[in-house]
Amino acid sequence: MITEFTVPDETHSPILVWFRKDLRLDDNGALLSAVATGLPMVCVYVREPEHEAVGPLGAAQCWWLHHAIQALDKALQAHGNRLVFKTGKARDVLLALADETGAKAVYLNRLYERDEIDAEILKALHEDGLEVKRFKGQLLHDPHTMRTGSGGPYRVYTPFWKALEADGEPREPADAPETLPAPARFPSSEDLADWQLLPTRPNWAKEFETLWTPGETGALEKLEQFIERPIHSYKADRDFPGLTGSTSHLSAHLAFGEISPARIWHATRGLHSSDHVIHFRKELVWREFCHHLLAAFPKLRTDNWNDRFDAFPWTENDKAFEAWTKGMTGYPIVDAGMRELWRHGYMHNRVRMITASFLIKDLMIDWRRGEAWFRDTLVDADVASNAANWQWVAGSGADASPFFRVFNPILQGEKFDADGDYIKRFVPELSRLPKKYIHRPFEAPVEVLQKAGVTLGKTYPKPVVNHFEARDRALSAYAEVTGKSAQADPRD
Template identity: 50%
Template sequence: MTSHDDRSPILVWFRQDLRLDDHPALAHAAETGRPVVPLYVLDEESEGLRAWGGAHRWWLHHALDALGTALKEHHLPLVLRRGPALREVVDVAKAAGAGALWYNRRYGPGERAVDEAVAEALGDLDCQGFTGTILHEPEAVQTGSGGFYRVFTPFFRKLQSLGDPRDPIDPPKHLKTNDTSVRSDRLADWNLLPKKPNWSGGIDEAWQAGEDAAHQRFAAFQEEILAGYKDSRNLPAEDGTSRMSPHLHWGSVSPYRLWHDAQARGKGAEGAGAYRRELAWRDFNYHLLFHVADFTRANYDKRFDRFPWRKSPKDLEAWQQGRTGYPLVDAGMRQLWQTGWMHNRVRMVAASFLTKHLLIDWRAGEAWFWDTLVDGDAANNVSQWQWVAGCGADAQPFFRIFNPIGQSRKFDKGGDYIRRFVPELAALPDKAIHAPWEAGEDVLDEAGVALGKTYPKPIVDHEEARKRALDAFAMIRG
């Protein structure tokens, strides 16, 4: 494409940064005083990109609707296009007479390949990528030998030595509209929302997408939860987490904004420190995604390529449906299906149960989470699954096998979380609700529980499953 003068429009390509606040590409474009053309491309065709899951698509619809509304206040229409990004971005750039394409960087290998191909196709247009979705660029955090960190603790020490991340950038006050209109799809025509029967009712009740909702939720978190976050984040029955994961995944809020707001509100407090550590853990996962080409598909620890995973569609389905007979696991899987989200402590227990109690490949669980989580994230989802399965870069030892009964008794002591999502067990006393099969028949009868009828018997014995898992690991150790 031909070069343009410094008065030509800047095409701002939105991706997983669906906000106006602390959006470096948009903010710097606004500072130039040049017209701005905001664009979102739904690319389900380019090689190396993964199609969004069902829960993703629900969130994306509402987040784009909110972004379009926010841009309308600046008299800017959000241009929507569906198709390969290489084709659609180049077409919009030509139609708008753009002289520049600015965006916030992406870190997956497929996304980076698409961005490089688009920049090459645009020739001498000014294509710039900014840092807006993680706290530190992967190239900026290196070991003493110039490599990347494979273990979180030294990675976190390195981040701390770099000082605080940059300050967030306030949303632009003025955005100049382009004189040339550009064809745009209608969001409704993308059919991102489920058809009848509508399975998203629980997600509708649990979540509100968009930038305003993200800031409102985080303000409430700071006011009511942050001080005790270090402990409350482990209790699934409580509203003790920030619930920012989908907002971070879709970029309706900036990690810089969260980092500095948490620091300002809780400086020196344990809760604020624990929360910033979680943001750093997110960065660590993205750095792994950047540096390890097959991270989302392959075992980081290649010993696990020989691991004797079981293929059991019946067991996988029982796990997916929350019918394993282990109440905490089942509560988590049902929370996931109903709300598009699962408490992080329970995610670890459920993932451990699939990979170690059932010996089912972590990739089967990751695929289910990808389709059902509103925050299903290429970096975080895969990293957590590999961590739990024992095959990741900074994995827990394989022999650490979460006991779902012990975890339940420790973190859902009164059984409130189980009662909410496994209501057929609600009448059981606290002592019995974590392992109903250990209760006497009189206790079960009084609670209206008939094992194998109203609630499943355990599909596997914990101690037998633990031994089977350790024996399987012994086959690949060394």
């Protein structure tokens, strides 16, 4: 039902609180500042056209978004308010809402990755007579003000970490408000179901709910579970994908702002496992570093940070790319990772590096195709982290891994999934292979394969490339582009 809302007294004009990637009540600067005014609030989420936002939202994140804003709406209702759903250009939607409700101000939290987009929107709002206030809270630092001694942005992670550490402890997070003043009448709102964010035919996200609980409550529960046990062995366990519960699984909650980095940092204070806590904090700060890079180089998603790689001879091998996306490359650790990604909208971090290296260096396929696939299939896709991490593996990014570091998918599997537990979970057709061959089924004797029920080329694919030949091809291409010869580290 569409209702009209008029304000009889301008002194009680509501504030529009524009939610975006800050889907929480806890430690939410815009929300808390609006509450502090004592004025009623109209909370709104705007589904913007793709060309008006920072790129299209991936399919996996559409699933998450549906549940996340549904959870936010329930949380707001429990505090006496609700979420208004709108579709359209943010500028037009907010101006129309201001007319409908009599609002005189718009409060929002800053998203550095869309500063350029927001500048035009906020200018239009201001010119129309609205007070506009932006608040920090999505990062621990301001990427535009944190600078090196020479005045430029940081390009290397370690000095960045040290500079952030030297600044002292981040601010204390602010608790969620107890009540959220509501307007006398709410403006018109769309039905979330009409947005059709959930997959149906087929429902490829059917297993997501077994692993994820989108929303602020799910985020805080994940944090509590992580602090209770996994963080105390984090440094030792985080690289082993076969270990369940060895990482925080907070990345998607962070990507949607269901929990603030300050809240996570604060929760790790006073813990006795100092080495493990520091290692975890460094991962949190790596996210900060990625956003720092994006702020300094807004084209990070599409352009090589190091333009020397612009001449790199990528191949257009659609068949190999499809095999990679489906987890059918013939290399078990790679295939396990890609299948985990499809089934759960997530992939263990160590395996992300292995699969990315395989695409870029074994298959010689442009990192941008991998970045786009991850952006579409990851529930935790983050515009800065996704691009920066792909360029890190490709060797074209800031503080990047050298291109000649070519991960050997066989050795990586044997090192980090020695018993094959991860592979057995996601590549079950290999589960009966003995430990000696589960990472290299193409080397197993025929009788071993038969006993395990494996027929290469039928029940499980033969390798799409010979890793060692592919590695040499990639290194030759690197030498042609850079004029530098290199050898791969056999330990990788």
